[in-house]
Amino acid sequence: MHMPLEDTLGLNLLAANQHQAEHNREHFDAWRLLCLNVMSSPGAGKTSLLERSLAALAGAYAMAVLEGDMTTQLDAERLEAVGVPVVPITTGRSCHLDAAMVSGGLKLLRQRLDPAELDLLWVENVGNLVCPAEFEVGEHRKVALLSVTEGDDKPLKYPVMFREAHCVLITKIDLLPYLPVQLERIEAHIRQVNPHCAVIPVSATSGEGLEAWHQWLKAQVAAIAPAAPAALVSA
Amino acid sequence: MHEVDMTRCLLLSMNEWKQQHEPRIPRVSQVHLQVGSFTCVEPDQLVFTWRVAVQNTWLDGAELVIEPVPLVGRCVRCNATYSPDPEQAYRSPCCQQPMEEIVSGRELRIRSVDYAFSDHPADALPAATPA
Numbered sequence: 202m203h204m205p206l207e208d209t210l211g212l213n214l215l216a217a218n219q220h221q222a223e224h225n226r227e228h229f230d231a232w233r234l235l236c237l238n239v240m241s242s243p244g245a246g247k248t249s250l251l252e253r254s255l256a257a258l259a260g261a262y263a264m265a266v267l268e269g270d271m272t273t274q275l276d277a278e279r280l281e282a283v284g285v286p287v288v289p290i291t292t293g294r295s296c297h298l299d300a301a302m303v304s305g306g307l308k309l310l311r312q313r314l315d316p317a318e319l320d321l322l323w324v325e326n327v328g329n330l331v332c333p334a335e336f337e338v339g340e341h342r343k344v345a346l347l348s349v350t351e352g353d354d355k356p357l358k359y360p361v362m363f364r365e366a367h368c369v370l371i372t373k374i375d376l377l378p379y380l381p382v383q384l385e386r387i388e389a390h391i392r393q394v395n396p397h398c399a400v401i402p403v404s405a406t407s408g409e410g411l412e413a414w415h416q417w418l419k420a421q422v423a424a425i426a427p428a429a430p431a432a433l434v435s436a
Numbered sequence: 437m438h439e440v441d442m443t444r445c446l447l448l449s450m451n452e453w454k455q456q457h458e459p460r461i462p463r464v465s466q467v468h469l470q471v472g473s474f475t476c477v478e479p480d481q482l483v484f485t486w487r488v489a490v491q492n493t494w495l496d497g498a499e500l501v502i503e504p505v506p507l508v509g510r511c512v513r514c515n516a517t518y519s520p521d522p523e524q525a526y527r528s529p530c531c532q533q534p535m536e537e538i539v540s541g542r543e544l545r546i547r548s549v550d551y552a553f554s555d556h557p558a559d560a561l562p563a564a565t566p567a
Contacts, residue, residue: 206462207550210453214469214477214544217448218441297438332438335476335544357522361476364535393525393534 218336221300225339228307232316235425236324237418238298238338240362241346242355243328246372248276249405250346251323255283257415262320262422267306269298269327276325286313296329303338320422330359341425347391348373353382356390363391368399368417375404439481442544443489449546450495462551464498474507474541507541 213219229236241247255264265286268277277289290298290306303324310316324340326333334343345366347355350373356363363369369391377384388400399417403410446467454462467486471477479502486500509520511528517539520526526535 205465205550205552207548208453209548210449210546212449212546214442214449214471214546215445216546217445295438295441297441299441331476332441335438336441357525360522360526361474364474364538390525393527396534396536 215335215337218300221304222337222339225300225304225307226341228316229322229339229341232319233425234316234319234322235342235422236322236338236340237342237344237421238324238326238333238340239344239346240326240330240333240366241328241348241372242330242351245328245346245348245351246405247325247328247346248279250370250372250403251280251325252283253405253408253411254415254418255280255285255323257411258321258418259283259285261419263318264321264323265310265314265316265319266323266325267298267303267310268325269302286310288313292327296327296331297333297336298324298326298338299336300338321418330355330362334362334365342367342421344368344370346370346372347387349377349380349382349384349387353386353390356387356394360394363398364394366395366398367421368401368414369395370414371400371402373404373406374402374409375407438476439478439485440489442477442482443485446486446546447489447493447495450549453549454494460553461494462549463554464495464549464551466499466501466550467495468547468549469500469502470505470543470545470547471502472505472507472541472543474538475544477544479504503547505540505543508539509535510537510539512536 239247266280268287268289269292270276270289274289277287280287288306288309290302292298292302324338343366345362347369349371371387384402391400401410401414401417403414471479483500490496490498507520508517510517511530511533513531513533516530518528520535527533
């Protein structure tokens with residue numbers, strides 16, 4: 202006799218990824234480092250921003266980068282030139298990093314250095330405004346980039362990414378004089394879906410706004426470090 | 437195609453659920469999901485990848501049923517709930533406020549599983565009171 206049964210699970214669809222993400226975060230907390238997940242569409246300027254920020258902050262913080270890229274290691278090579286350890290994570294078909302890929306990147310990183318000596322770990326996600334927003338990797342803060350060349354409607358078209366971000370950087374503002382977009386309008390659209398996140402206009406080319414962005418970062422590092430537990434978590 | 441990765445996560449959860457019933461193997465007829473409209477998931481894509489992924493597995497034939505959950509916001513000024521509309525920049529129609537509080541629409545939830553055990557004697561259920 203078939204007995205129809207129903208089990209109520211109430212589980213998150215992405216529970217498997219979330220468990221791994223929480224595991225990653227436990228490591229980050231034990232190492233007392235801040236992990237940032239940097240996301241944007243392709244070409245919004247993640248790598249250029251990282252080049253500037255890594256160079257500017259190298260004196261203040263010990264840093265490393267996990268660099269997600271679908272097929273190449275081009276970005277990783279650009280960042281290594283700055284003198285910060287970079288572990289490339291080639292995602293193949295996948296259009297986002299997930300927590301297991303970041304865990305694999307951490308294993309490679311640990312062959313090169315002791316993460317407990319780091320203050321800041323950057324995860325540069327695959328260029329994509331859609332799915333990276335749904336796959337946590339264990340980060341403490343999500344940073345989304347939106348370049349002025351993408352148009353002011355993107356926060357309304359890809360709202361989940363901008364809703365989830367703790368900080369939105371409006372990039373390439375040195376190009377504003379040449380474009381029919383208004384910075385105020387871009388910012389207003391971000392605020393429509395995320396009224397309280399930090400919104401910082403920057404240009405990696407001119408350097409404008411980078412100081413404000415680095416101040417935000419320093420505040421996040423300071424906020425995370427004292428809360429971390431003292432005990433180290435084993436791998 | 438992140439629905440492929442979402443399906444992989446879903447299958448991992450289903451395999452864990454199956455282990456709870458060992459040594460019996462539940463025959464699943466339906467898996468019920470709740471998917472909010474303010475997520476990056478396309479329900480049709482998810483159903484398609486599910487159908488492909490479960491072929492020739494213990495879940496072969498199990499149907500993925502998706503209950504869409506609409507995006508509902510709550511106006512921070514007057515507390516009224518509303519349906520945020522991208523054409524209106526998600527603002528509340530009552531007080532023209534930005535979308536601050538989301539009441540529903542972010543769900544990505546495995547709600548429940550409908551299943552049975554086969555007629556094989558080893559799999560027979562103990563006498564149970566019907567629900």
